[in-house]
Amino acid sequence: MLYDVVIAGAGPVGLFLSCELAQAGCSVLVLEQAESADSPLKRLPFGLRGLNAPTLEALDRRGLLDAVAATQVLKPDKGPPPPGTAHWLAQPRPLGGHFAGIPFALDDVDRTRWTWRLPTPVGTQMAVELQALEAVLAQRAIALGVCIERGRAVQAVRAGATEVVVETAAGVVRGRWLVGCDGGRSTVRKQCGFSFAGTDPEFTGHSLLVELEDPGVLTPGRQYTAQGMCNFNPPGVLALADFDGGAGHRKPLDLAEAQSLLRRVSARDATITALHLHSTWTDGARQSSAYRNGHVLLAGDAAHVHSPLGGQGLNLGIGDAMNLGWKLARVVRGEADEALLDSYHLERHPIGATVLDWSRAQVVLMRPGAGSRALAAVMADLADTRDGGTYLAERVWGVSQQLDLGGGHPLVGRSVPDFLLADGRRMGEVLRTGQGVLLMLDENCALRDVVDRWQQHFTSVTSAVDHALGLGALLVRPDGIVAWACDAGGDEAGLGLALQRWFALPKAD
Incomplete structure (x- = not known):
């Protein structure tokens, strides 16, 4: 197949x-x-x-x-x-x-x-x-x-x-x-x-689930030492950063080696009585x-x-x-x-x-x-x-994330606001079909004729109840990113190019 x-x-x-x-x-x-x-x-x-x-x-x-x-x-x-x-x-x-x-x-x-x-x-x-x-x-x-x-x-x-x-x-x-x-x-x-x-690692990170003879030897939380960092979450969860250049990554660790590692990184005389789980990671990027x-x-x-x-x-x-x-x-x-x-x-x-x-x-x-x-x-x-x-x-x-879609309205490239629509749905619910949305927010917007011509290509063309943010209309991609927008009273400038770019439709007249 x-x-x-x-x-x-x-x-x-x-x-x-x-x-x-x-x-x-x-x-x-x-x-x-x-x-x-x-x-x-x-x-x-x-x-x-x-x-x-x-x-x-x-x-x-x-x-x-x-x-x-x-x-x-x-x-x-x-x-x-x-x-x-x-x-x-x-x-x-x-x-x-x-x-x-x-x-x-x-x-x-x-x-x-x-x-x-x-x-x-x-x-x-x-x-x-x-x-x-x-x-x-x-x-x-x-x-x-x-x-x-x-x-x-x-x-x-x-x-x-x-x-x-x-x-x-x-x-x-x-x-x-x-x-x-x-x-x-x-x-x-x-x-x-x-x-x-990219860049090579500076440390090996070790995640361990252990039993300690005396957990009180270690201080809960994140502690920095001459060798790296020890993050202890009682009763027995450890995250260690050993600044060894990543040499310890993906290497097996037995109980004795784990105890030696813990004592070196934490600078505390801690004793591990059982090692249940161990994994490594690095800061290589x-x-x-x-x-x-x-x-x-x-x-x-x-x-x-x-x-x-x-x-x-x-x-x-x-x-x-x-x-x-x-x-x-x-x-x-x-x-x-x-x-x-x-x-x-x-x-x-x-x-x-x-x-x-x-x-x-x-x-x-x-x-x-x-x-x-x-x-x-x-x-x-x-x-x-x-x-x-x-x-x-x-x-x-991640709320400041904005894609570079070539300028235009300040909302372009951002996640579409979760408008409350006239039919009672939120914008997030409208997008559940996985289709794009051409959203009218201003009933008097000059785009009405254009919208009527393109409506068959989108899942919804409707108006918001409130919180229109002064907007006239938006073109929203299936992933929820605003591809085009105009303020209230705006015209269709740029809409045809956005439609063509994202939906392979002919440019609007």
Whole structure:
């Protein structure tokens, strides 16, 4: 069978992308190396993941948010966070997030500065368990007809001009397109000639689940030492940053070695009586110079890797999938030229580069030495101000994210505000069909004749009840990004070009 799209990797990015494609009518096969979706590293405490505003909006716009919210780890009515979760989540003052472990408070965040955002039930952050998130996405994918085959690792790829052949131990599969969502060590990326440049690691991060003879020897929370950083979450969850240049990455660790590592990094005489789980990671930051090579594309960690500091990786990957899905589906269905896919790299590569730099900046504050400690103290003072807290929230929550779509109205390139519409729906609900929306907000707008001519191409043309933000009309892409906008009383200038660019329609007269 020739699939429209073969996806390597059944993590959240691959699963979300498969849902986007299947909803648009594409045949999709997902190949996953792991035999089982179950993994202790995907469960608490190591499986804790933070979802930011663009990810929560994406889930809402596809009708998945309620199911994901039902699995969230931290709920206001459920008391304190589970044992072993990040220490900054257990602080007495409501916190909005952190930068290199330096927290910022929710009451320091001035949301009134985000004039393009409207009141919405969709939040700006949510803590979930990775395995629970994957289960929700897999259930939706299967319901949409996606075929998920586990225990089938990609071994080789032969990319042709019109299709891609993927070799696995169980045989060959063929797809018109292949998307590598197979992680930082992506076989697809390596097999298909993508470069992967960046910066080498400064430290090895160790995540350990242990039993300690005397937990009181260690101080809860994040402590910096001459060798690195020790983050202790009682009773036995440890995150260690050993500034060894990444030498300890992916190396097995027995109990004696774990104890030696802990004592060296923490500078405390701690004794480990049992080692239950261990994994490593680094602060190496690399990005593919291109996200597409012919009929092969990359998304998620296959396209970019960085340290997990600040929890941006999962959100970055979901953003890739949301951006790519509708574009690839239109190309598969013959509704758009392959050139539409060039915008995927142009839009997402700069976002990825920014996140990599955000990760690198946090490493600077973690380095051993008096200079780093002094700089971290300055950053803590800034984070404790209204301007600093608001800036950090904008970056950590993703609310300031704006794609460069060539200028125009200030809303172009931003996530569409969650307007309340005349029929009682929110904008997020309108987008659940996965189609674009041409939204009229001003009944007297000069676009009425143009809208009547184009209406058949969009899921909804309606008016908002209130909170129109002084706008006349907006063209919204299937991913919820504003492609064109005009103020109240505006005309059709630029609308035809936007329609042609994103939907391959003739230019309006």
